[in-house]
Amino acid sequence: MQISAAGSPERRQAGFTLLELLVVLAIVAMVSLGVGFSMRDTSLVQLERDADRLGAMLEAARARSRVTGVPVRWYADAQGFRFEGLAPAELPQAWLDPDTRVAGVPGVTGATDTASLLLGPEPIIGPQAVVLVSSSQSARSVRLATDGLRPFSVQAAQP
Numbered sequence: 001m002q003i004s005a006a007g008s009p010e011r012r013q014a015g016f017t018l019l020e021l022l023v024v025l026a027i028v029a030m031v032s033l034g035v036g037f038s039m040r041d042t043s044l045v046q047l048e049r050d051a052d053r054l055g056a057m058l059e060a061a062r063a064r065s066r067v068t069g070v071p072v073r074w075y076a077d078a079q080g081f082r083f084e085g086l087a088p089a090e091l092p093q094a095w096l097d098p099d100t101r102v103a104g105v106p107g108v109t110g111a112t113d114t115a116s117l118l119l120g121p122e123p124i125i126g127p128q129a130v131v132l133v134s135s136s137q138s139a140r141s142v143r144l145a146t147d148g149l150r151p152f153s154v155q156a157a158q159p
Contacts, residue, residue, distance in 0.1 A: 043134045044142075046097040048154060051132050051142040054081075055152040057091050058119060058144075064090070065120030076102035076115040076130070103131040103141065124148050129155075 058074060061083050065072040072085035080094040081102070102115045117128045129145035146152045 043099070043137050043140050047100060047132055047134055047140055047142045050095050050097055050100045051144045051154045053096060054130075054132070055144050055154065057083075058117065058152045061086060061091060062119040062125070066123060069121045071121055072119040074117045074119060099134050099136050101133050101135045103133050 061072045061074065064086060070085050072083055075082050075084060078101070082088070082093050083091050104115050115130055117130060118125060125146070125148045127145070127147050129143055132142045132144065134140040143155050144152050145155045
C-alpha cells in the first residue's frame with residue numbers, strides 16, 4: 001500500500017469534480033445557443049436586414065436633404081425603390097433580398113398605391129411608416145417608422 005505525503009493512504013476519486021461539471025454545462029449552453037440562432041427563420045432575418053438598411057439610407061437621404069435644402073422623396077416600386085432629389089448613384093436602389101417588397105406597391109398582392117416618404121429638407125417631418133413584406137411569405141412583415149423627430153427604426157415585426 002502506498003502512503004501519500006500527508007501520511008494518509010492515496011485513494012482514487014470516483015466521479016467528476018464540480019469544476020468539471022460546470023465546464024461541461026457551459027459548453028452545452030454555448031452549443032445550444034448557437035443551434036438556436038442558426039435555426040432562426042431566414043425570411044424574417046432577411047426582411048429585418050433590408051429594413052435596417054433602408055432605415056439607414058432614409059436617414060442619410062434626410063440628412064443630405066437638410067444640408068442641401070433640396071426636398072428628397074423616397075418612392076418604392078415593384079422593382080425596388082428610388083430617391084427623388086438625389087443623384088441616382090448616391091444611394092442604392094435595390095433590395096439586398098430580391099424577395100423583399102413594400103406593402104401597398106403595385107406588384108405586391110392586394111396593392112393599390114405607390115409608397116412614398118417625404119424626407120426633408122425641414123428638420124422635423126411628419127410621422128411616416130413603410131411596411132416591408134416577403135413576396136414568397138406574405139405573412140412576414142416588418143414596419144419601419146419615424147415620429148418625425150427620431151430616426152427611422154424597425155418598430156414591429158408580425159409573424
